[in-house]
Amino acid sequence: xxxxxxxxxxxxxxxxxxxxxxxxxxxxxxxxxxxxxxxxxxxxxxxxxxxxxxxxxxxxxxxxxxxxxxxxxxxxxxxxxxxxxxxxxxxxxxxxxxxxxxxxxxxxxxxxxxxxxxxxxxxxxxxxxxxxxxxxxxxxxxxxxxxxxxxxxxxxxxxxxxxxxxxxxxxxxxxxxxxxxxxxxxxxxxxxxxxxxxxxxxxxxxxxxxxxxx
Numbered sequence: 001x002x003x004x005x006x007x008x009x010x011x012x013x014x015x016x017x018x019x020x021x022x023x024x025x026x027x028x029x030x031x032x033x034x035x036x037x038x039x040x041x042x043x044x045x046x047x048x049x050x051x052x053x054x055x056x057x058x059x060x061x062x063x064x065x066x067x068x069x070x071x072x073x074x075x076x077x078x079x080x081x082x083x084x085x086x087x088x089x090x091x092x093x094x095x096x097x098x099x100x101x102x103x104x105x106x107x108x109x110x111x112x113x114x115x116x117x118x119x120x121x122x123x124x125x126x127x128x129x130x131x132x133x134x135x136x137x138x139x140x141x142x143x144x145x146x147x148x149x150x151x152x153x154x155x156x157x158x159x160x161x162x163x164x165x166x167x168x169x170x171x172x173x174x175x176x177x178x179x180x181x182x183x184x185x186x187x188x189x190x191x192x193x194x195x196x197x198x199x200x201x202x203x204x205x206x207x208x209x210x211x212x213x214x
Contacts, residue, residue, distance in 0.1 A: 003155070004037060004040075006151075007037055007041065007151040008041045010149065010151065011038075011041050011042060011045075011122075014119070014120050014147075014149075015042075019119035019120050019147075020117070020118045020119045020120070021045050021118065021119070021120045021122060022045065022046045022047075022048060022114060022118045022120070022121060022122065023035075023038060023045055023046070023047050023048070023121070023122035023123070023124075024047070024048045024049075024050060024077075024111065024121070024122075024123060025047050025048070025049060025074075025124065026049075026050070026059075026182070026183065027049060027059055027062055027063040027066060027172070028059075028172055028181065028182045029164070029171045029172040029175050029182075030124070030126075030160045030164075031066075031124060032066055032070075032164065032169045032170060033124070033152065033155075033160050033163050033164060033169070034122070034124035034151065034152055035047065035066060035070055035072055036070060036163075036167060036169055037151070038072065038122070039070040039071065039072050043070070043071055043072050043073065044073060045072075045073070045122070046073050046074075046075050047072050047073060047074045047075065048074075048075050048076075048077040048111075048114065049063055049074055049075070049076055049077065050077050050106070050107050050110065050111065051076040051077060051078055052079065052106035052107060052184050053078075053079070053083060053106070054095070054106070054184035054185055054186055054187075055184060055185065056174060056182065056185045056188075058172065058173045058174050059172070059174075059182060061173070062170065062172050062173060065170060066170060069170070077110045077111070077114070078110065079105055079106045079109065079110055080105075080109055080110060080113070081105045081109075086102065086105055086106075093186075095184070095186050095187060096186075099187060099201060099204065099206060100206065106184075112144075115142050115143075115144040115146045116144055118146060119146060119147065120146065120147045120149055121142065121146055121147065121148050121149065122149050122151065123148060123149070123150055124150075124151075124152050125150055125152075125153065126150075126152055126153060126154075126155055126156075126160075127153050127154060128156055128157060133153075136150055136153055137150075137153075138150050138151070138153050138154075174190075177190055178190030178191060178192065178199075179191075179199060180199060181199050181200050182199075183200055187200060187201050188200060
């Protein structure tokens with residue numbers, strides 16, 4: 001509860017300064033924690049779902065279920081470049097030959113435009129997810145001088161699981177099939193071990209979509 005109070009205090013401070021806030025969510029299982037916290041503090045804060053067009057159907061259904069349950073304001077954020085222009089000359093979709101640029105077009109570029117409209121970006125990233133995120137601070141500045149606020153940065157996996165269990169929050173339906181970190185369907189695989197991020201971009205050196213790189 002002390003952690004929740006500190007988040008509430010920080011968001012209140014932003015509001016008192018007249019700052020415009022938004023959050024992003026991938027609607028994985030752990031995403032519901034931040035969404036639940038925000039719904040209790042201020043459910044008018046817009047939550048942007050980065051709709052790449054490549055999500056699992058289960059993710060879309062889970063998003064709709066969580067949105068109805070928490071009564072949060074969810075907005076689909078779509079890429080600026082249509083899918084028919086995200087192909088090679090032979091017709092292959094971008095993710096098959098340049099996944100970094102695919103992520104840029106479908107995730108980074110749309111969020112980049114949002115950062116010009118808002119003062120604070122609330123993100124649910126955690127330090128224990130990978131080494132890159134382990135270097136984050138609770139508050140950082142983007143290139144647009146927008147504040148990145150990471151309220152759950154120091155929460156552990158156990159903290160997240162305990163919160164979900166305590167409030168009986170819904171779990172993403174693909175969890176039971178071994179999907180522990182769920183992104184776009186072509187670039188996500190189930191995993192056997194404890195490292196959830198191993199299921200993303202399997203066989204590549206890529207570990208981030210680009211949203212959370214400097």
